[in-house]
Amino acid sequence: MTIPGPGPRIDLHVHSTASDGTLSPAELVRAAAREGLDVIALTDHDTLAGWDEAFAACPPGLTVVGGLELSCVHAAAGQPPISVHLLGYLVDPRHLGLAAELGRLKAERSRRGERIVEKLVTAGYPISWDRVLEFADGGSVGRPHVGRALIEAGVVESVDDAFVDLLSATGPFYVRKADIDAVAGVQLIAAAGGVSVFAHPAAGRRGRVVDEAAISVLAEAGMAGIEVDHPDHLRADRERLRGLAADLHLLSTGSSDFHGANKVNRLGQHTTEASAYEELVSRACGSRPYVG
Numbered sequence: 001m002t003i004p005g006p007g008p009r010i011d012l013h014v015h016s017t018a019s020d021g022t023l024s025p026a027e028l029v030r031a032a033a034r035e036g037l038d039v040i041a042l043t044d045h046d047t048l049a050g051w052d053e054a055f056a057a058c059p060p061g062l063t064v065v066g067g068l069e070l071s072c073v074h075a076a077a078g079q080p081p082i083s084v085h086l087l088g089y090l091v092d093p094r095h096l097g098l099a100a101e102l103g104r105l106k107a108e109r110s111r112r113g114e115r116i117v118e119k120l121v122t123a124g125y126p127i128s129w130d131r132v133l134e135f136a137d138g139g140s141v142g143r144p145h146v147g148r149a150l151i152e153a154g155v156v157e158s159v160d161d162a163f164v165d166l167l168s169a170t171g172p173f174y175v176r177k178a179d180i181d182a183v184a185g186v187q188l189i190a191a192a193g194g195v196s197v198f199a200h201p202a203a204g205r206r207g208r209v210v211d212e213a214a215i216s217v218l219a220e221a222g223m224a225g226i227e228v229d230h231p232d233h234l235r236a237d238r239e240r241l242r243g244l245a246a247d248l249h250l251l252s253t254g255s256s257d258f259h260g261a262n263k264v265n266r267l268g269q270h271t272t273e274a275s276a277y278e279e280l281v282s283r284a285c286g287s288r289p290y291v292g
Helices: 025-034 051-057 096-122 129-136 143-152 159-164 182-191 212-220 235-247 274-283
Strands: 010-014 039-042 063-074 082-089 195-198 225-229 251-254
Touching (some): 010 025, 010 082, 051 063, 082 182, 096 129, 096 143, 096 182, 182 195, 225 235, 251 274
Parallel strands (some): 010 039, 195 225
């Protein structure tokens, strides 16, 4: 596959209101076009619900890759489990196994969100589960929706502030979801015809991160790449991950992890090389990029 034009700008990790972004899929693709992006991947958490709207609204000149960010967990012997997010690109949206797992994860997200709110309310924070559901507006519930309720209540100034303490994975109000094992996640994405990339593997401010041995295990299971260039990665992290990707024969990608007003990340803040994007597309057989 060849992308027309010199130096395409490719952002392979963005979120809409189908999960915890603040722009609808239609608003998101229009914003991407205004920012001069050539390709974006819609990777909402544990859902494909935004694909059709994004494709229908896709402006001329923009390509939208259908994807998702799959919630997984890595559990090493004798160690507490660590959250792992896998970006799955170009899966078959009709794959029954994937649909079943996403349905289970949606229910898990709702259960976890309601429990977090219960713990916050018990501690005296003036928010409600009904208001969090209003912020989610039918989308996949995430902690940023709880963060928006905390902002509205005057508890914090931003979602990022909420994640420093109250919504932190190491904080007193955290509730773990029953996520799929990371190796099984790689295999499920592959079974659905997609390709997987490890999202923000060195984002230590989010909580504990896996070691290089765990990334090697995922590579052996068929994972295609590592998200190297990410707003939560320090320069030293990026250099180390780029070297690790080369050693493991994995692709290196870059993206913004854009969530609209829920994060300070900018569309196109980091991007993916055209050669890596082309290789990802060539390996997928579940669906194809939508060209506006």
